[in-house]
Structure formats: C-alpha cells, structure tokens
Amino acid sequence: MIIGSGQGGVPLAADYAKEGRKVVVFERDALGGSCINYGCTPSKAFLAAAHGAGRARQTEKLGIHTQVNVDFPAVMERVRGIRDRFNQGVHKRLESAGVRVICAEASFVDERTVKGGDVTIQAPLVVINTGTSSLVPDLPGLAGTPYLTNRNFFDLKTLPSRLLVLGAGYIGLELGQGLARLGSETHLIVRGDRVLGQEESDVSETLAEAFKQDGIQLHFGVNAERVAYENNVFTLSLSNGDQLQGDALLVVIGRKPNTGALNVAASGIELDDKGFIKIDDQFHTTCSGVYAIGDAAKQPAFTHVSWEDYRRLKAILKGEQRNRHDRVLGYAVYTEPQVGRVGMTLEQAQKKGMNARSVVLPMSQIARAIEWGHELGFYRMVIDTDTDKILGATLVGYETAELVHVFLSLMEAGATWQLLEQSVHIHPTYGEALPSLARLLVED
Known part of the structure; x- marks a missing residue:
C-alpha cells in the first residue's frame, strides 16, 4: 500500500x-x-x-x-x-x-x-x-482572498500588471522573475536582508543584481502585517509603514x-x-x-x-546496504542566472571541522561568458586540503544547472581536484572554465 x-x-x-x-x-x-x-x-x-x-x-x-x-x-x-x-x-x-x-x-x-x-x-x-504543500501565514486579511501559491499559479489566464511576492526562496524567485520577464511590475517582499538566504551571500548578491536588471523591486528587512483586497486589487501593509498594491499576490514563504x-x-x-x-x-x-x-x-x-x-x-x-544519506546531493535554482549547487559550502565544511578551502572564478573572466554577454556570476569549488577531494561547488551563471553535474559525478566517484585540473575541456565553452577553476589551486 x-x-x-x-x-x-x-x-x-x-x-x-x-x-x-x-x-x-x-x-x-x-x-x-x-x-x-x-x-x-x-x-x-x-x-x-x-x-x-x-x-x-x-x-x-x-x-x-x-x-x-x-x-x-x-x-x-x-x-x-x-x-x-x-x-x-x-x-x-x-x-x-x-x-x-x-x-x-x-x-x-x-x-x-x-x-x-x-x-x-x-x-x-x-x-x-x-x-x-504551501505554508500559508496567519496574516490578517489574507484568508478568503484569491492569493496565489505554486498550487494555483499555473491556472492564471491573464498576466497581472502588478505582482507582489511574499517570500524569497527558490519558488518565489523563479516565479517572481518569470512574471517580471513576461511583463508584470514585480515586487519581492523579503523578511531578511537577502534573497535565497540559505545560500552563500555572494549567491544572493548576484541574484539581487540580476533581478534589479529585470526591473524587479526588492524590499528587504520587512514583514507583511496585513492584507486588504478590494476591487480586484491587493494592498499589502508592511512593517516599515509602506503599502504596496498589486493585481496578484503570490505567497511562497515555505512548505x-x-x-x-x-x-x-x-x-x-x-x-x-x-x-x-x-x-x-x-x-x-x-x-x-x-x-x-x-x-x-x-x-x-x-x-x-x-x-x-x-x-x-x-x-x-531486498536486503541491500543503502541508506537515506548515501548519495551526493545536488540541486539547482532556475532563475537567470541559474544557481547550480552540489555538496558542501566552505562554511559548512569548516563547521564540520574539515581542513577546507575554496577557489572562485568570476564569469567575467570566462571567454564564452564574455562572448555571449553572460558575465554575471561565478564558479566556486570547495576542497578538502587533507585529501584533495572535492567537497562541493557553487555555480552561478548561464545554464549552471547542467554544468554542476560535472562536480556531482566527480564527487560520487571520490575524485580529487587534480583530476579536474588535468582535464582538457573544449574551447570555447562554459565547461572549459571548470579545469581553469581547479588550476587556481595549482597557481596558489
């Protein structure tokens, strides 16, 4: 059953x-x-x-x-x-x-x-x-209004001219940027001081810059205190005294x-x-x-x-020896630029007592990114200096959800960063920069 x-x-x-x-x-x-x-x-x-x-x-x-x-x-x-x-x-x-x-x-x-x-x-x-399922806050005035979650978002038939997004996790960022790029005036209400708060700070900074380039307005460090809905318009009162109006309200604060x-x-x-x-x-x-x-x-x-x-x-x-933690975890955020993640960040590794270090290569130094105009973002790799094994990677840039699989496979195989450094990737590609990232360890 x-x-x-x-x-x-x-x-x-x-x-x-x-x-x-x-x-x-x-x-x-x-x-x-x-x-x-x-x-x-x-x-x-x-x-x-x-x-x-x-x-x-x-x-x-x-x-x-x-x-x-x-x-x-x-x-x-x-x-x-x-x-x-x-x-x-x-x-x-x-x-x-x-x-x-x-x-x-x-x-x-x-x-x-x-x-x-x-x-x-x-x-x-x-x-x-x-x-x-969607976690809906006990927000005064919200109940009974036609607010959106990811559950009913895809039933939209008309483009809201103004969109309010409550929450700045990956669902809110993907759908909020999506409607902005299709023509909505979009506001992101962020309780903390950055978007995608569970990721590294420079990931958040890069996405915030990309969102500003898309015309998205970011409201940091505020809470929604009440909602009013009248004449098909949402009015959201914020903790800083501001009020925002929108034709649609997307609530994506958690699960x-x-x-x-x-x-x-x-x-x-x-x-x-x-x-x-x-x-x-x-x-x-x-x-x-x-x-x-x-x-x-x-x-x-x-x-x-x-x-x-x-x-x-x-x-x-069937009696085999497997468990819930026995695979390298990778995931992605499908904003633009994308975020491709696998394994541990430097901070996570150090908190575990590992002798870890990281290297970073900005997208602005990658030939393909310059040629194609995708210079916002970076590649980061984390290694264990005691074993030379790759512990994790954070890739922010064009189609990095695809590229991160290179690290995922290397980590699943228990490979060291030297294997990546010795690889000869095709020029000019985004993947060519991965061995270049590893070579920063040689230069140091």
Whole structure:
C-alpha cells in the first residue's frame, strides 16, 4: 500500500505490481504529486517562455534591438498542456502495471490499516509518500482572498500588471522573475536582508543584481502585517509603514508536510514537532512495516531525491546496504542566472571541522561568458586540503544547472581536484572554465 503518488511512490508501485504483488495507491488529488502538477513540470515550462522573453530583451547589449510581445494566455495554455500530458502518463503507467488506484484521502484506522472513501485496506508493507504543500501565514486579511501559491499559479489566464511576492526562496524567485520577464511590475517582499538566504551571500548578491536588471523591486528587512483586497486589487501593509498594491499576490514563504489528515497515531507512527514523519536511516517509521520517503519524511524537497528514495527503499527491502544519506546531493535554482549547487559550502565544511578551502572564478573572466554577454556570476569549488577531494561547488551563471553535474559525478566517484585540473575541456565553452577553476589551486 502506497499513500501518495509522487515521484517516489509511482515507480515503486509500478515495479511491485509488475513483479506480481497486489499494490494499492491512495491519492486524494492529481496523480503525479507536486512535481508534475504544480512543481517542476509546469514551472520549468513556464520559465522556458519567461527566460526566452528575458534573453531576447538582453540582446540589446549584443547590438540586437528587439520588441518582445508576450501572448500570456498562449504561454499558460502550453504550460497546462504539458502538465496534463505528463499527468496522463502517470495514469497510463499505473494502469498498465496493474496498480489499483483509490482516489480518496487516506487515513490510518489501525496498525498498517488505511481507510480512504468507502475502502479499508490492511497491508504488510505501507509506504507514505504524501509530500508537502504551501505554508500559508496567519496574516490578517489574507484568508478568503484569491492569493496565489505554486498550487494555483499555473491556472492564471491573464498576466497581472502588478505582482507582489511574499517570500524569497527558490519558488518565489523563479516565479517572481518569470512574471517580471513576461511583463508584470514585480515586487519581492523579503523578511531578511537577502534573497535565497540559505545560500552563500555572494549567491544572493548576484541574484539581487540580476533581478534589479529585470526591473524587479526588492524590499528587504520587512514583514507583511496585513492584507486588504478590494476591487480586484491587493494592498499589502508592511512593517516599515509602506503599502504596496498589486493585481496578484503570490505567497511562497515555505512548505509544510501533508500529514495532518493521515491520523498516523492509529498505526503507531510518530511525527516530529513540525509534522514531518520520523524515520531512521532506512526510511522505517516507528511502526513495523511502515516506511516514508520524500519530503513528507523531511528528505530534501527535490524530485530527484524522492525518486532516489524509491530506489534506496526498494534496495533496502531486498536486503541491500543503502541508506537515506548515501548519495551526493545536488540541486539547482532556475532563475537567470541559474544557481547550480552540489555538496558542501566552505562554511559548512569548516563547521564540520574539515581542513577546507575554496577557489572562485568570476564569469567575467570566462571567454564564452564574455562572448555571449553572460558575465554575471561565478564558479566556486570547495576542497578538502587533507585529501584533495572535492567537497562541493557553487555555480552561478548561464545554464549552471547542467554544468554542476560535472562536480556531482566527480564527487560520487571520490575524485580529487587534480583530476579536474588535468582535464582538457573544449574551447570555447562554459565547461572549459571548470579545469581553469581547479588550476587556481595549482597557481596558489
């Protein structure tokens, strides 16, 4: 029995059904989880259009003068079409594998016994894959207004002329910059002193500069105190006394686990103080036979992590030696410039007591970046000076979500920085700068 049809639950269900097991999936919403329905798939289809428009405008510095006309309804119709096609693919995959799908909200009624709708099922193996959803603040005046989250953002049919974004994490930055590049006057309300506050400060500074170039207005060090909605206009009152008005309000302050309706106590499953499912290193909950994967179990909230959780758990159940931490973690932020991250930052490594150091190469010193006009950003690599192994990398620049895989593979193989330094990458490419980055260690 699998509760939730996210990117870990679906392949697990399909695999077990094809092996001849009786498999049931409970899903209260759309099949495919957040990635397909209101996460990766629609957001990246949306950003394809947004960044296409942004890049076209930026060709002025290359001597190309363009006029960009955005057909917003067509943009969003394409986004929804791709989303729906992917969703149907999940339907077909489960159906062809012989998985029984119960479209109902599931809750435990006894040990490893779940009820959904008028169906009650007990199973020896239960996997929880319910994911997370938008965290909505208890902000006076917000309830009952047509505010946006990533859940309903992709249902937009008209371009808001003015957009207010509450939150400065990766979802707010991607969608906020996206609407700005498609023509919205965009304001980012940032509680702290920088965007993307969990990353290194120069990452935040680079993105802030890019956003200013896109005409986005950044409001730092303020809290939203109340919301008013009248005549289709949002008025947001800030802690510094300012008021901002917008035709749309996007609330993206964080995520919460989808565990509230599960009644997990009926099966002896414990939650932490924030509602995430407690698991050990082998994804086992506090109830025998019940496992949890993905971000509902506080794993890093990325599709590729949830999918690898499925592979990990399947291997564990076959008796193999895997655990929830046994792969190098990489991720990306799909702003422009992109942020590609893998492993540890210098600060994280030093806090662990490692003898670490880093080297940095600005994009403005990379031939391809100069030639193409993509000079905003940098490449950074962190190494262990005791072993020469690569500990992490931060890449901020054009399509760095692709380039960061070079580091991810080297780190998975346990390689040293000398292997990268000895590599001869093709000229002129962005990837050519990676060995150049490593050669800074030789020069020192």
